[in-house]
Amino acid sequence: MEIYRTTSHLTWKDRWDHVLARLGWRRGHHRVRPGLYALGNPTPDSPVFVTANYSLSFDALRSALAGFDGYILVLDTEGINVWCAAGKGTFGTDELVRRIEASRLREVVRHRTLILPQLGAAGVCAHEVKQRSGFRVEYGPVRAADLPAFLRTGQATPEMRRVRFRLVDRLVLIPVEVVHVFWPTAIAALVLWFLAGRLAAFGALAAVLAGVVAFPILLPWIPTREFSSKGFLLGGLVALPFALKPWLGDPEGTLVSRLLGSGTFLLGLPPVTAFLALNFTGSTPFTSRSGVRREILRYVRPMAGLFAAGLALLLVSIGFRLAGG
Amino acid sequence: MVLGAISNTLRYDPERCINCGLCSVVCPHGVFRASEPVAELVDPEACMECGACQRNCPTGAIWVDSGVGCAVALMRSVLFGERPQEECCGVGGPTACCGGGNVQEVEPLPESASCCAGGNAREVAPLPGGSPCCGGEDAWEEAPVAAPPSCGCGGSSGGCCG
Numbered sequence: 001m002e003i004y005r006t007t008s009h010l011t012w013k014d015r016w017d018h019v020l021a022r023l024g025w026r027r028g029h030h031r032v033r034p035g036l037y038a039l040g041n042p043t044p045d046s047p048v049f050v051t052a053n054y055s056l057s058f059d060a061l062r063s064a065l066a067g068f069d070g071y072i073l074v075l076d077t078e079g080i081n082v083w084c085a086a087g088k089g090t091f092g093t094d095e096l097v098r099r100i101e102a103s104r105l106r107e108v109v110r111h112r113t114l115i116l117p118q119l120g121a122a123g124v125c126a127h128e129v130k131q132r133s134g135f136r137v138e139y140g141p142v143r144a145a146d147l148p149a150f151l152r153t154g155q156a157t158p159e160m161r162r163v164r165f166r167l168v169d170r171l172v173l174i175p176v177e178v179v180h181v182f183w184p185t186a187i188a189a190l191v192l193w194f195l196a197g198r199l200a201a202f203g204a205l206a207a208v209l210a211g212v213v214a215f216p217i218l219l220p221w222i223p224t225r226e227f228s229s230k231g232f233l234l235g236g237l238v239a240l241p242f243a244l245k246p247w248l249g250d251p252e253g254t255l256v257s258r259l260l261g262s263g264t265f266l267l268g269l270p271p272v273t274a275f276l277a278l279n280f281t282g283s284t285p286f287t288s289r290s291g292v293r294r295e296i297l298r299y300v301r302p303m304a305g306l307f308a309a310g311l312a313l314l315l316v317s318i319g320f321r322l323a324g325g
Numbered sequence: 326m327v328l329g330a331i332s333n334t335l336r337y338d339p340e341r342c343i344n345c346g347l348c349s350v351v352c353p354h355g356v357f358r359a360s361e362p363v364a365e366l367v368d369p370e371a372c373m374e375c376g377a378c379q380r381n382c383p384t385g386a387i388w389v390d391s392g393v394g395c396a397v398a399l400m401r402s403v404l405f406g407e408r409p410q411e412e413c414c415g416v417g418g419p420t421a422c423c424g425g426g427n428v429q430e431v432e433p434l435p436e437s438a439s440c441c442a443g444g445n446a447r448e449v450a451p452l453p454g455g456s457p458c459c460g461g462e463d464a465w466e467e468a469p470v471a472a473p474p475s476c477g478c479g480g481s482s483g484g485c486c487g
Contacts, residue, residue, distance in 0.1 A: 086377075142353055
């Protein structure tokens with residue numbers, strides 16, 4: 001079995017690939033060939049690191065190991081990152097044991113220790129790996145960047161064992177969120193522009209941007225615990241200026257048209273933001289399935305109801321306008 | 326006495342703990358802490374049900390419903406009244422234990438039932454690992470615990486018993 005070579009150096013091509021991956025461009029195509037890689041000039045005593053065959057995972061690992069010699073065992077996770085693949089089981093005990101066999105790792109290194117990313121633990125059963133392959137699994141830190149410190153001291157600090165969701169971690173998720181909603185939003189905004197006017201189009205746009213851009217940024221600072229209620233709060237805030245517009249910016253409006261206009265925004269926009277906020281639970285490193293399930297049971301029906309009511313008001317006001325010339 | 330969380334499905338039986346220390350190593354949220362004589366459950370509500378602790382616990386002292394839930398299926402069921410498989414835990418399973426559906430309202434059953442860990446208390450019903458089909462050291466291979474999300478069932482009736 002061939003041992004591939006790699007370096008810690010990231011080329012511009014690698015970095016461009018990262019940009020595309022962050023944009024969700026051809027998801028699942030940011031892959032590294034699975035197998036055993038030599039980094040630097042490893043000896044039979046050099047450490048073995050295990051990772052997924054998602055280019056962002058592999059590149060984070062090898063670039064963090066600049067100056068170290070070692071082996072990198074890349075599992076076939078179908079281009080999915082370590083944590084998600086571990087959740088699915090593709091970064092798992094079976095694939096690890098299979099890859100150890102296929103790469104003849106036993107003949108390449110003298111020791112019997114593998115360093116796995118901590119987040120891979122959701123898919124890997126350490127004692128079973130030991131039993132089936134003879135290799136002891138050692139869980140390294142959550143982030144590859146902490147590996148040099150981990151290798152120096154031989155242990156991970158409690159801080160290295162925690163996932164974080166800092167502003168920068170949330171910011172990098174925004175592009176793919178925007179890409180996901182781009183076409184539906186663009187079409188909806190265009191349709192609204194022609195049917196209901198500029199304000200409605202901007203309102204829809206604002207509600208969506210609140211959900212996919214402002215929400216990830218503001219997440220820790222929005223009060224309440226549940227994502228849906230956070231989303232409703234943010235969506236309500238966004239809807240407010242649009243709801244005030246008919247009262248302040250339209251001196252000729254009738255009471256009915258003003259009420260219809262305000263109602264449309266107040267009812268229609270918040271659930272859009274709230275729904276996108278609920279969706280964002282899947283991108284965070286701390287929401288539990290139980291929590292998401294609870295939110296869906298509690299909030300999805302009100303979201304749909306409010307949105308339908310807003311839509312109904314919109315149709316009524318369009319009807320009024322058409323009738324009134 | 327089995328310990329657990331209110332807001333998620335994590336259950337921990339300190340009596341089965343051999344203090345190998347792996348749960349506190351693998352948990353990304355500091356739910357467990359290495360301690361003496363056994364691992365200490367310090368922050369159960371922070372659990373995100375990733376399942377790393379359960380998978381790496383050599384004695385089956387930890388249980389959590391960690392499957393990948395289908396949010397879309399659940400949303401459809403909420404909106405259109407469809408009843409997706411994952412909504413109901415008892416489908417084809419040996420025990421119809423989740424009549425209530427809502428975890429908060431399910432009372433812990435007597436120890437023989439082995440599923441339906443009620444969600445309300447820190448001290449809850451026995452771990453499903455004790456049942457013949459689920460848990461145990463070698464259950465992981467064929468048991469990707471496909472139990473429905475948080476219906477309070479021990480998961481034994483869903484995926485793992487087939």
